[in-house]
Amino acid sequence: MIMDKGVVWITGASSGIGFALTKQYLEAGWQVIASARTQGELVALSESYENLTFVAFDISDDSQVQAVRETLMLHTAHLDCAILNAGTCEYLDMTDTDPDWKMMDRIMSVNFFGLVNSVDVCLPLLKKSSHPHLVGVSSQAVQAAFPQAEAYGASKAAVRYFLSSLRMDLKQFNIDVTCLLPGFVDTPLTQKNTFSMPFLMSSDDAAKRMFKALASRPFEFAFPKRLSAMLWAGRHFPKLWLSMLAPKKDRND
Ligand SMILES: NC(=O)c1ccc[n+]([C@@H]2O[C@H](COP(=O)([O-])OP(=O)(O)OC[C@H]3O[C@@H](n4cnc5c(N)ncnc54)[C@H](OP(=O)(O)O)[C@@H]3O)[C@@H](O)[C@H]2O)c1
Structure with missing residues (x-):
């Protein structure tokens, strides 16, 4: 069964990919409950769409879980889809004499x-849908190692494993679980990057691909395929990958 309309909760909806996904679902006629710490770009959108509701949520604060769940319940009796997209990125600098290890936390x-807190929020509401779908956003970064991505890559690898295990345990409740692995998308998160980002796409393009792929509820959806192929090579030829990507030591050091 393909669900063409329903109620979706999108986290990280105030900018970038989450904002573009929110527009996609609104245009397709879904009721969208959008969350982030701030409304950001959603402010302008809420003037044009009655089927959009904002619920503030700092996903890193587990003391908010129950209150956010109760607020969602004021707006809907069930969720057909939850897209857990909120995230952040920082890079570890090993040339620093005192690296910022707290970044891992x-x-x-x-x-x-x-993301775990977000699952805690939405699971009871997903269980009330006739055909529920839980979606989490990992990253193509998990397909091969990148320099300085110790924290970001590890967090996204944890998300991927968590979702694949959760898929097993939620099958008995008929909840489908999808893990999205986007490549480089032009958003505030990547606009601070100083390295080259192959096959960079716009957030609207990324959201279109995600929306289309999610209709068939795959276990995973990694895109664009050209980047997947490049990272496949990196994974299978690790010495070559290391020699290409590892920062070179300054000969004057
Ligand atoms: N851009 C890429 O190339 C790329 C590639 C692969 C995966 N991803 C993943 O895609 C997701 C979206 O990233 P993006 O590129 O669209 O970044 P973005 O434009 O910076 O958006 C991040 C979103 O997450 C929200 N957020 C951040 N911290 C939060 C917190 N503690 N609680 C609640 N919401 C929080 C932000 O809203 P507030 O600040 O208002 O809370 C914002 O809405 C992330 O999980 C990212 O890791 C991105």
Whole structure:
């Protein structure tokens, strides 16, 4: 059964991919409950769409879980889909004499534990749908190692494993679970990157591909395929990948 309309909860909806997904679902006639810490770009959108509701949620704060769930319940009796997209990125600098190891906590608390908190919020509402779908956003970064991505890559690998295990345990409730692995998307998160981002796409393009792919509820959807192929090569030829990507030591050091 393909669900063409329903109620969707999207986290990280105030900018970038989440905002573009929110527009996609609104245009397709879904009721969208959008969450983030701030409304950001959603402010302008809420003037044009009656089927959009904003519910503030800091996903890293587990003390908000119950209150957010109760607020969602004021707006809907069930969720057909939850797209857990909120996330952040920071890069570890090993040339620093005192590397910022606390970054591991910061990134894991949003990207991994924040996603877990979001599942905690929405699971009872998904169970009330006739055909529920839980979606989490990982990253193509998990397909091969990138320099400085110790925190980000580990958090997204944890998300991927968490979702694949959860898929097993939610099957008995008929909840489908999809893990999305986007490549480089032009958003505020990547606009601070100083390295080249092959096959960079716009957030609207990424959201269109995600929306289309989610209709068939795949276990995973990694895109664009050209980047997947490049990362496949990186995974299978790790020495070559290392020699290409590892930062070179300054000869004057
Ligand atoms: N852009 C890419 O190339 C790319 C590639 C692969 C995967 N991804 C993943 O895609 C997702 C969206 O990223 P993006 O590129 O669209 O980034 P973005 O434009 O920076 O958006 C991030 C969203 O997450 C929200 N957020 C951040 N921290 C939060 C928190 N503690 N609680 C609640 N919401 C929080 C932000 O809203 P507030 O600040 O208002 O809370 C914002 O809506 C992330 O999970 C990212 O890792 C991105």
